[in-house]
Amino acid sequence: MTLTELLENFYDELIRFILDDVYKYIPKSLITRSLLIGAVTGTLGYLFFKKRYRLPPGPFALPLIGSPQFLSSSKENLGRVFHKISKKYGPVFTVYLGLYPVIVLNRIDVINEAILKKAAHYSDRIARYSVQKPSYNGQDIAFGRYGTAWKLRRKIASRGIRLFMVSGAINIKIEQAVSETVRAMMMETEPFDPMPFLYFTTVNILAGMCFGTSYKYKDKEFLHIMGSLQAVAESMSGGILIEDILPPMRLFPSKKLLDFYKSFDEVFQYADKHMKDHRRNFQPDNISDLTDNVLLAQKEVETEGKDNMAEFNDLHVTLTLFDVFLAGNDTSRQTLYWAVLLIAAHPDIQTKIQQEVDSVCGRERYPCMSDREKLSYTDAVLHEVMRYGTVTPLGVPRNTSCDTTIAGYDVPEGTTVFINQWAIMNDPDNWQDVDKFKPERFLDEDGKMAPKPENWLPFGAGRRVCLGEPLAKPELHLIIASLCQRVHISLEPGVPVNIKAKDDQIVNLPNPYKITIKERN
Known part of the structure; x- marks a missing residue:
């Protein structure tokens, strides 16, 4: 046979x-x-x-649906959840988002292996269904695929931010924003939630940097864009969308997904409107804000050859502005919300900030960029706020661009990878008195800023490090210094102090609270 x-x-x-x-x-x-x-x-x-892969171990996952931790019925923050899981399965483990494996990294050595030693393997972005439409199929910076076109767009945005910083304009924008914020706060006669005022501060700074605009409190355009930004934040904190887990559900989009699209589109249209206004009046020899810088960069790309225009067209101009404005506002106001709460809850810390600012700047002159090195304690407070209130516990998920490995395990091409920033910044193995708010942990014996701890990673690292880090750190540092210089902040009288984060899957925010302020003489 x-x-x-x-x-x-x-x-x-x-x-x-x-x-x-x-x-x-x-x-x-x-x-x-x-x-x-x-x-x-x-x-x-x-x-x-x-091909068979030896994936890291992990907890039980439901058929088709995936790991129960991703279900919207689970409200506990995923950073904390994954940190607990790592105690059983180790610093690298696998969970499932629907049918798709997700590798979670929970310790700094494995994080550094991925994003520093094997950066080329771990610098791509997840092609999640829900973000494809608002990112125009990954043509923006935040969700764009790693490659030549993405590097060009990031380079242009980074250059624009850097030019804004060195121009000294940030000092003016922060002073204007904080003075308007304090003026609006002083109008409140009863305890109030500071969130709208913090939004007002960050929107004014970012709108000034990006578009050259500024607002008065309760200005109609400000109220509209604040509402849109708040809608984006609520959409993003609402848990994993079912359409990302079960593809058949995309035929019947949920209200949550439609609201997600709507809120993103409103912010995009805001950025696009300002971009078009700038284009009509663009003068290459009169560059005044980020939009002008990005339009100038587009002209430069165009002169280098028409082939490059496919990599930086009008859509990319708007998406660049959209990314900087949206991401800068969202994370900054969330960090400030933690900062105001923690400073008000620790009057001794607030007093130390005020004494430091008074000694460096006095009471009349606002703190500026050249003062930052002398405002070490205030800087330590900011660093501790970012550690204690890790607003983006998992950062922005990454994707592998090829078959690779981590900690001896296989990681297939196209696998989603979470960097558990909450774990490394809230693990008692990494920090003494981890549950206490202690700015001193970031200072040396002389009261100066000590070298940055390896486990302090709020902006990420490697090729996908946060684009806005060079702006966010000095911006937040000076906002905190300026607010404490001008007012004394107290929590609502008679209400128990609660500095624990509320239950939320995606972001890490405090429970709503109210404050009172008193102008410092």
């Missing part, structure tokens, strides 16, 4: 075994049997010969 005949007999018996009693009802035609043999052969071939 030939090899071909042996294989035919083998597949005939295999089909008979699989289909059992049904086999006798299958037509005996050559075509039918060939199709069956082909289907079974293909399936078995795929199962037997597909």
Whole structure:
């Protein structure tokens, strides 16, 4: 008997075994049997010969749905959840978002292995369904695929931010924003939630940097864009969208997904409107804000050759402005919300900030960039705020661009990877008195800022390090110094102090609170 005949007999018996009693009802035609043999052969071939990966271990996952931790019914913050799981399965483990494996990194050595030592393997972005539309299929910076086009867009945005910083304009924008914020706060006669006022501060600074605009409190355009930004924040903190887990659900979009799209589009249209206004009045020799810088960069790319225009067209101009404005506002006001709460809850810390600012700047002059090195204690407070109130516990998820490894385990190409920033900044193995708010942990014996601890990573690291870090740190530092210089902040009288984070899957925010302020004489 030939090899071909042996294989035919083998597949005939295999089909008979699989289909059992049904086999006798299958037509005996050559075509039918060939199709069956082909289907079974293909399936078995795929199962037997597909590449096998030794994924990191992990907890139980439900068929099709994936790991229960991702379900919207679970409200506990995923950073804390994954940190607990790591105590059982180790610093690297696997969970499932629907059918798709997700690798979670929970310790600094494995994080550094991925984002520093193997940066080229771990610098891509997840192609999550819900972000494809607002990012125009990954053509922005935040969600863009790593490559030549992405590097060009990031370079242009980074240059614009850097030019804004060195121009000294940030000092003016912060002084204007804080003075308007304090003026608006002083109008409140009862305890109030500071969130709208902190939004007002960050929107004024970012709108000034990006578009050259400024607002008065309760200005109609400010109220509109604040509402849009708040809607984006609520959409993003609402947990994992079902459409990202179960593809068939995309045929019937949920209200949560539609609201997500709507809020993103409103912020995009805001950025696009200002971009078009700038384009109409653009003068290459009169560059005054980030929009002008990005438009100038587009002209430069155009002169280098028409091929480059596909990499930085009008859509990319707006997406660049959209990314800087949206991300800068969201994380900054969330960090400030933690800062105001923690400073008000620790009057001794607030007094130390005020004494330091008074000694460096006095009471009349606002703190500026050249003062930052002398405002070490205030800087330590900011660092501790970012550690204690890790507003983005998992950062922005990454994707692997090729088959790679981590801690001896296999990681297939296209795998989503979470960097658990909450774990490394809130693990008692890394920090003494981890549950206490202690700015002094960031100072040396002389009261100056000590070298940055390896486990302090609020902006990420490597090729995907946060684009806005060079702006956010000095901006937040000077806002905190300026607010404490001008007012004394107290929590609402008679209300128990609660500095614990509220339950939320994606972001890490304090429970709503109210304050009172008193102008310092």
